[in-house]
Each structure stands twice: as structure tokens, then as C-alpha cells.
Amino acid sequence: MKKALLAGVVATACAAVTMSTAGIAQASPPKNPNDCPNGYVCVWGDINYEGRYLFNPGTDRANVGSFMNDLTSSLWNRTGSQVCFYEHADFRGATLAIVPAGSWLSNVGPAANDKISSWRDC
Numbered sequence: 001m002k003k004a005l006l007a008g009v010v011a012t013a014c015a016a017v018t019m020s021t022a023g024i025a026q027a028s029p030p031k032n033p034n035d036c037p038n039g040y041v042c043v044w045g046d047i048n049y050e051g052r053y054l055f056n057p058g059t060d061r062a063n064v065g066s067f068m069n070d071l072t073s074s075l076w077n078r079t080g081s082q083v084c085f086y087e088h089a090d091f092r093g094a095t096l097a098i099v100p101a102g103s104w105l106s107n108v109g110p111a112a113n114d115k116i117s118s119w120r121d122c
């Protein structure tokens, strides 16, 4: 009887270890209802892929539009190309972020926050 109880405790401990391992694997990209489709560049208005968002197919967007202009705080490049993000429309102004294919930024950082207006492969 006591042995069976101990086995149960061990099993519970193993489950806890498995869960914490999954938690550590947070280097994986965001997975949520707003998941960014493969082949898209996705931008969000808040850090950690929250708030308003825009999912754009392909690598180029000459003007993000008034809905997302100067509001991006996190992003995900799910295309097969490196993508550069620019301060102004038509790929002008400062290059605010250079994001390799398949990479993401949960926080674009203070220099780029709320400034992105366009992007393309680079």
C-alpha cells in the first residue's frame, strides 16, 4: 500500500518536470489564436504578440496603413527571406529592425517601438 502511494508521488514529480521543461522551451514562436500564417510577416501593436495586429502575405509591404502605422511593438517574420523594417513608407527612413527568415521579436525595443511603417526582404 505504501509502495503504491510512493509510485504515485514519483509519477506526479515526473509530470511536473515535464511541464517545467515545456515552459522553458519558450524560445518557440507564439502559438495562439492570432497565430501568424506560414509565408506571412505579422506585426502586433503590443509586445509579446498582443493587441492589434496585421498579418501580411509575402515579404513586402510598402505601407502598413493607418491601422498599424507607427504602432508595431512585436513581430514575426514567417517568410523564407530576411526582412528589414523601415521607419517610413516605401522603405524609407531608418532601418529599424533586420529579422532573419523565420525569426521573431517579442519586443522590437525602444529604438524601433511604434515607428515601423514598411518592410521588405533585404
Ligand SMILES: [Ca+2]
Binding pocket: 069, 070, 086, 087, 088, 089, 114, 115, 116, 117
Ligand atoms: Ca513610421
